Amino acid sequence: MTPSHSTKVNTRYRYYVCTHAQKRGYSTCPSKSIPAEPIESFVIERVRAVGRNPELLRQVLEQAREKGAARFAELEAESRDLEKDLRAWHREVAQLAGQLNPGDVNGPLVTRLADLHARIEAAEHRAAKVREHLTAVSDPLITEEDAARALTAFDPVWAILTPLERARVIALLVARVEYDGGAGAVTVSFHPTGLTALADELSRHHDHRSIA
Template sequence: MSQRRCRRTRYYVSQTVLKHGAGTCPVPRVPAAEIEAAVIEQIRGMLRAPEVVVASWRAAQPECEGLQEDEVREALAALDPLWAELFPAEQARIIQLLIERVDIGTNGLKLRFRDKGLAQMVAEVGIMNGKGQKAA
């Protein structure tokens, strides 16, 4: 974190730089706000992808008996416009649920998603809406 003109700026610093020092990595540090915005945009785009809806529905079926594909599509679509209204702690929880790792390189950003993260999120939404029942 640095402070400039009474304003704090957060940065993500490369593990290589932390272990081996400055100059050892082509991307030594990146402003946190830029990375976080890019990660959120990728998540939002992913939630709109038809193949993600189908995969999430299939993965969530064991957790939510009777859950329908259109219910999953609606739940994932509803998250996008509500994102800005969520408390930061809930946004962080969803991101941690979905994202395992973020790698930054000279050719861009690469996200590694958690295998069960989307299924768990869909199951939670289905249970909260009463659209499915947790399997015993």
């Protein structure tokens, strides 16, 4: 499920929408949408549970390491594929440019060159994004001690956050929400760097509150 919202009479309603419903039609999903509050309350309770249980915290961090390593491998493979495509397209551009005849229409050549330039631009844009993701995933994972410290500070900071700030914290933590409407079960997957992002966010709010 993915977060969404609607506004009616100056009131903003937040909810989670079934991803299958968005892509394939609402008839494909028994749980088309659910309010954001119960989902996010469940997430917050999970965060609190992790903070209270050192063994659970270790498990969460280990899972984050495994997910981070898997994601890094995926991104590296994509980066290699992009670089391979870019090299091939640049070679073809150079070859075709040498075949252009001044004064001729060069219709097919010009069409192919335009297509190649569009492909190169899109691939270079994606390659830059992949490099950004690789940098983020390769950053050192938060230590168990720092994670425990951040989670200890969670409740006091959470209490003073605005709804928009709370939604931001949830977005930093949660990678995926799965809801089984028939069983009434919710499964939450956390971002590999979620606890690190949470610690940074809580530290920022703590520093701001101290200055104020």
